Structure formats: structure tokens, C-alpha cells
Amino acid sequence: MAIGKRRIYEWILVAGIVGGMALLYFLGRPGEIKNEDISSGAELELRGKFSVARYEQGELKLWSQGKEFRYFRGKGSYEILEPAFEFETGQGKISVGGEKAVYQSNEKRIQISGAVEVRGKDFMAFSEQLNYEPDSGMISGEKRIKVQGAGWEIEGTNYKLMLEEKKFELSKGVKGQFEKQGI
Amino acid sequence: MKVIKLILVLGWVLSSLIFAQAKEKTEVGFSGFSWKSGELVEINSEKMSLVLNERRVNFAGSVVVKKGKSVIYCDELVLNYSQDGGIEWLRASRGVKLVEGEVFAVGKELEYVKGQNQFVLRGEPKLVSKGQIMSGEEMIFDLSHNRLEVVLPRIQFQGEK
Numbered sequence: 001m002a003i004g005k006r007r008i009y010e011w012i013l014v015a016g017i018v019g020g021m022a023l024l025y026f027l028g029r030p031g032e033i034k035n036e037d038i039s040s041g042a043e044l045e046l047r048g049k050f051s052v053a054r055y056e057q058g059e060l061k062l063w064s065q066g067k068e069f070r071y072f073r074g075k076g077s078y079e080i081l082e083p084a085f086e087f088e089t090g091q092g093k094i095s096v097g098g099e100k101a102v103y104q105s106n107e108k109r110i111q112i113s114g115a116v117e118v119r120g121k122d123f124m125a126f127s128e129q130l131n132y133e134p135d136s137g138m139i140s141g142e143k144r145i146k147v148q149g150a151g152w153e154i155e156g157t158n159y160k161l162m163l164e165e166k167k168f169e170l171s172k173g174v175k176g177q178f179e180k181q182g183i
Numbered sequence: 184m185k186v187i188k189l190i191l192v193l194g195w196v197l198s199s200l201i202f203a204q205a206k207e208k209t210e211v212g213f214s215g216f217s218w219k220s221g222e223l224v225e226i227n228s229e230k231m232s233l234v235l236n237e238r239r240v241n242f243a244g245s246v247v248v249k250k251g252k253s254v255i256y257c258d259e260l261v262l263n264y265s266q267d268g269g270i271e272w273l274r275a276s277r278g279v280k281l282v283e284g285e286v287f288a289v290g291k292e293l294e295y296v297k298g299q300n301q302f303v304l305r306g307e308p309k310l311v312s313k314g315q316i317m318s319g320e321e322m323i324f325d326l327s328h329n330r331l332e333v334v335l336p337r338i339q340f341q342g343e344k
Contacts, residue, residue, distance in 0.1 A: 149268065154231060154233065166234065168233040169232045170232075176228075178223070178268050179268050
């Protein structure tokens with residue numbers, strides 16, 4: 001009977017040790033690690049200022065720079081943060097800047113958004129968004145745009161700006177101002 | 184001799200009266216469009232096309248041009264501006280109407296040339312002012328001298344109601 005009691009105490013001791021170990025195991029175990037993808041998913045990512053120049057037949061055609069660059073091979077697109085582009089046209093140099101640029105290869109156009117500015121030799125344009133088609137050299141957009149020159153400004157929506165011809169079209173809600181009228 | 188003197192005096196009085204009347208009528212000019220230095224021209228429309236190299240702008244669809252108290256309404260407006268933004272030349276067409284206060288003029292085409300400081304209204308132009316309707320082949324509003332010249336004029340006076 002005395003042996004039986006001792007055996008019971010032994011079993012209780014073993015069970016306590018095992019239970020304690022199990023408790024320590026579960027208490028000390030870190031939380032479940034979630035398998036989150038913290039990368040942008042881009043195949044190529046440049047962090048920090050960069051600039052790219054494109055030459056055609058020895059002439060600088062497009063120069064671009066930005067703060068970050070991401071290339072998505074699967075989507076066939078790239079995006080640039082704080083982009084700045086310079087185009088060489090037959091009418092001179094034109095620069096375009098904004099907060100973000102996205103290029104879609106299937107649409108063959110760059111969409112620039114956020115405080116967009118276009119600057120040419122004798123004009124400036126401001127909008128919230130524009131699309132640039134490098135093949136045709138056309139800038140277009142549906143948002144409001146304001147174009148300014150010395151002593152004049154014109155604004156409206158649904159616009160097209162043909163860079164080679166330096167022709168600008170608005171097809172909705174046009175408001176223009178011409179200053180300094182005098183003889 | 185007395186008869187001749189009387190005729191001369193009468194002639195002078197009559198010519199003075201005619202001149203005074205004519206002078207009064209010339210004040211029908213659209214002074215708001217006198218293109219004074221430093222004034223602003225506002226143009227609203229539905230569509231616009233601008234050729235930057237040529238400094239030429241085409242406005243189309245419900246065009247309204249405001250300057251001072253004067254307003255031009257038309258459906259098409261073409262203008263050229265100078266390097267500092269001054270309007271050098273403009274041509275309004277299709278349903279042209281100039282309004283300033285109670286005076287208005289209508290026609291098919293209106294042209295302005297800065298060097299001449301004149302508005303020329305063509306295409307069955309009519310000017311309506313204080314019960315008078317003046318029409319002709321061409322109306323020239325000389326903005327510098329506040330003078331109106333009408334080619335082949337016809338004047339109608341409307342009776343008071």
C-alpha cells in the first residue's frame with residue numbers, strides 16, 4: 001500500500017514536470033508568423049534619385065528622372081515617383097513634372113498625376129493629371145488644365161496638346177483672359 | 184445783299200444744328216471696347232484651339248467676350264495676340280451681338296484691328312439705341328474718337344408707346 005502511494009507521488013511528479021514543460025513550450029512560443037510580402041512586387045526597383053537618357057540617331061530625345069522607379073514585368077508597366085521628363089521636339093525643349101508617373105506598355109502612354117506642370121519655351125500648363133503618348137508626341141487629359149503665357153491664360157477641360165505643332169485644344173468649359181490691353 | 188446775309192446766317196444755323204445732331208449720334212460708340220491700357224479681356228466659350236507659334240486662338244461655341252461694360256456674343260472668334268498678351272486683331276462671326284447698357288448692335292461679322300482702334304461690323308449690321316434702329320452695309324466704330332461711321336445708312340425711329 002505504501003509502495004502504491006509512492007508510485008502515485010512519482011506519477012504526479014512526472015506529470016507535473018511534463019505539464020510544466022508543455023506550459024513553458026506554449027508560453028514561450030512566438031506568435032504565428034504571417035507570410036506577408038513586404039516588397040512592392042516589382043521585378044526591378046530603384047530607390048533613390050535616378051536619371052535615364054534616351055538617344056535617337058545621336059540626338060537626345062527623352063531624358064527622365066525621379067525619386068523611385070519600379071518595373072513590373074508581368075503587368076508590362078513601370079512607375080516613377082516624383083518624375084521629371086524632358087522631351088526634345090521640333091519646337092524646342094518641353095519639360096513635364098508631377099508626383100507620380102505610370103507607363104502602360106499596352107496603351108503606350110505615360111500617365112502623370114498630382115500637381116502636373118508642363119513648361120515650354122513660351123508657355124506653362126498646370127493640371128492634376130495628363131497622359132503623354134511618346135510615339136505621337138501628344139499630351140491629353142480630361143481634368144481641368146490652365147495654360148499660361150506672357151499676359152494671357154486659358155483654362156478648360158478635355159484637352160489635347162500636340163507638342164510638335166505646339167497646338168493646344170480644349171473642348172469643354174473654356175475661360176480665357178488677356179491682359180494689358182492698350183495702344 | 185440782306186437776302187444773301189439772311190441765307191448765310193440761316194445756312195450756318197442749320198449746318199450747326201445738323202452737326203450738333205450728328206455729334207450727338209456719334210456718342211453711340213462702344214466705349215467699353217476702347218482697349219484702354221491695363222484692362223482685362225475675359226473670353227468664355229465651349230471649345231478652343233491655340234497655335235502657340237502663330238499666337239492665334241480660335242474660340243468656338245457660345246463665345247462671350249467681356250471688357251469693362253461691353254460684351255460681344257458670337258459663335259466663333261479668332262484672335263491674334265502680341266508677345267505681351269495684348270490682342271492685336273480679332274474677328275467674331277456667326278450671330279454677332281455687341282451690347283453695352285441699353286445699346287446693342289448685331290451683324291454677321293465683327294473685326295477689330297488694334298492699330299486702327301476700330302470695330303467694323305459687317306453683314307446686315309444693325310444698331311439699336313434709344314428707340315432708333317440704324318442699319319447699313321457696314322458700320323465702323325472708331326473707338327479712339329468715339330465716332331460711328333455707317334456706309335449706306337438707313338435710320339428708323341420707333342414711336343413712343
